[in-house]
Amino acid sequence: MYPFRSRSSPASKAGRYSVRSTLLLAVLGPLVVLLGLLGYSGLKLFEDWAQSRLEKEVELVARAVRLPLEHALERDRQGSIDQIVASVFRTNRVYGTSVYDAAGSRIAASGAEEVEQNRGRLSEIAAEGSRRGEYGEVAGRRVYSYFVPLTDAGGQIIGLLEVTRRRSDIEAEVRTLQAGAGGGLLLALGLVVGLVLYAHHAAIGRPMSRLSGSMDHVRGGDRTHRAEVEGPADLAALAETLNSMLDSIDETEAALEDQREHQRTLEERLALSEKLAAVGQLSAGVAHELGAPLSVVAGKAQRAVRLPDLSPPIHDTLTEIRGQVRRMESIVRQLLDFGRQTRLQRRLVSAEQLGRAAVASMREEMQGEEARIQMIGSPPGPALEVDPWQIEQVLTNLLRNSAQAAPDGEIRLGWGTEMGEPFFLVEDDGPGIPPQSRSRIFEPFFTTKKVGEGTGLGLAVAHGLIEQHGGRIVLDESPLGGARFRVVLPAPDGNGNSRAVSEDG
DSSP states (O other), X not given: OOOOOOOOOHHHHHTOOOHHHHIIIIIIHHHHHHHHHHHHHHHHHHHHHHHHHHHHHHHHHHHHHHHHHHHHHHTTOHHHHHHHHHHHHTTSSOSEEEEEETTSOEEEEESSTTOOOOHHHHHHHHHHTOOEEEEEEETTEEEEEEEEEEEOTTSOEEEEEEEEEEHHHHHHHHHHHHHHHHHXXXXXXXXXXXXXXXXHIIIIIHHHHHHHHHHHHHHTTOTTOOOOOOSSHHHXXXXXXXXXXXXXXXXXXXHXXXXXXXXXXXXXXXXXXXXXXXXXXXXXXXXXXXHHHHHHHHHHHHHHHTSXXXXXXXXXXXXHHHHHHHHHHHHHHHHHHHHOOOOOOOEEEEHHHHHHHHXXXXXXXXXTOGGXXXXXXXXXXXXXXXOHHHHHHHHHHHHHHHHHHOTTSOEEEEEEEETTEEEEEEEESSOOOOGGGGGGTTSTTOOSSOTTSOOSOHXXXXXXXXXXXXXXXXXXXXXXXXXXXXXXXXXXXXXXXXXXXXXXX
16 A cells, blocks of 8 residues: 655645635635725716705705796785795705895795895896706805796796705715615625625535545545545546546556565565475485485395395394385485476377376375275366376376375376366365465475375475476365365467477477
8 A cells, every 4th residue: 555645835735725715816806896896886876866866856846836936926925925935845855945036135935044145146046047056055054055037927037946955964865875775785795705605615615625535535544435426527527537546546556466466476486496496406416326325225135135044033124124225215216306307208198098097106006095096087088288207297296195195085086177278186085284384385395294204205396397397286175175286287289289388398
C-alpha cells in the first residue's frame, strides 16, 4: 500500500479561496453591486415620481376648486369663497389655501392665513395667466405652492388661487415610500443571495463536501471506499474519475504484488538452482572419489566371504559389510545422478509405457509386492516427447518415496492430460509431509525419514530431471490421506517435438 501524501502546504492553502467564497466574491459581489446601483437609480427615479405625484395632488386640488371660486369671485360672493377655501383645507392634503384679487390682495385664506405673500409678485403671477408650481418659504417653513389664475366668463383675470403644501410632508411621504421600496430591494437582494447560496449548497457544496469526505477516507487508509456519483455532470464525472483512479491503483498494486511474488519465486528458484548446482558439483566429486575405494572394499569382502572354513560370526560380519557397501554404492549412484548433467535423449513414448517400466523396476525392491501399486491411468495415456530413462527414474524415485512412507499402505500411479498438459500422479495413504517441511522437500539431503532410512536425494534428483525437461513437480494432499506428487510435462507439438526448450536444444 502506498499512502497518499498532500502536496499542498498551509501557505499555499492560505492564498486560495473555496468555491463558496469565489462564488460570493466573483458572482454575488458584482451582482449585489449592480443591483445596488440599479436600486439606487430606481429609488431616485421613484423619488422623483413620488414627488411629482404629490405635487400633482396639489394641482388636482387647485383645479377642483378653480371653477367654483371663479364663479363666486365673479359674483363677489365672499361667503362662498370662504366656504370653498375652508373645505379645501379640511381635506388634510394641503398646508394652506389663499385667494387673491387681480391686484395681489388676499381676500380669503385657510391654514396659513397669517402668512402674507408679496403683492407685487402675486400680481405678476396673476398677470402671466399661467399655472405654475414652485418651492419657497412660508412662515419659516419650506412649502410647495401651486398658483392657478382665476378668470371671469370673458377670460379676464380677476384673481389668483394659491394652494400650498409643506415640503416636509412631501419629503416624509417620499421617505416612507423610499423605505418601503428600499426594504423591498433589500429583501429581493437577500432572497437572491439566499437562493444562490442554497443552490450552491444543493448542487455544488453538498456533492463537493461528500467528495472531499471520500478523499479523506482514502487518505486515511480506506482504499475500499468509493465516492458517490451525484450532483452536476462535472462533479459526477469527477467522482467517477476518482473511483476509476482508485480502481486503477488497486489493479496496479495487485499487478505489482503479483510481479513481486513472481520475482520472489524466480529468485528462490534461482537460489535453489545455484545451490543445487554447487551441491551437484560437490556430490559428483565426492561420489567419484568414493567409487573406487568402495569397489575395492566390495571386491575384497566378496572374495573373503568365499574362503573356506569361515566361522559363522565372521561370515555374517562379511555379509553385513557387503550389504552396507551396496548401500553406500547406491548412495554414490544417487550422488552421481544428482550431479550429472547429461543431454536428454528424447523420443516419443506413451505415459503407460513409462508407468509400467517404473513399476517393474520397483519389483525387486518391494520383494514382489508391486501389486500394492495401483495403476489408475487409462492406456495408452498421453504421448510424451521425453528421455524415457530419466522419466522412469523420476517415477521410480517417487514410488520408492511412497513405499517408504506407506510400507503396508496403498500406492497409486496415474496419468492423464489437463489443460493440454500431460501429467503423472503418484500418491499414497501414508502420513503425508508436514506443512513446515513442504518448502524444503526438493532440497538435496533434506529428508523427513529417520537416520539411515533415506539420503534426501531422491526428490532432489526427480526435481532436477523434471526441470531439465521443462516441466514441474507439484506437491498436494492425496484423497488417500498421504502425499500426492503431480509431475507436469510439456506437451509435444504437432511435429512430435516438446514445446518446452530443454538444455539439449
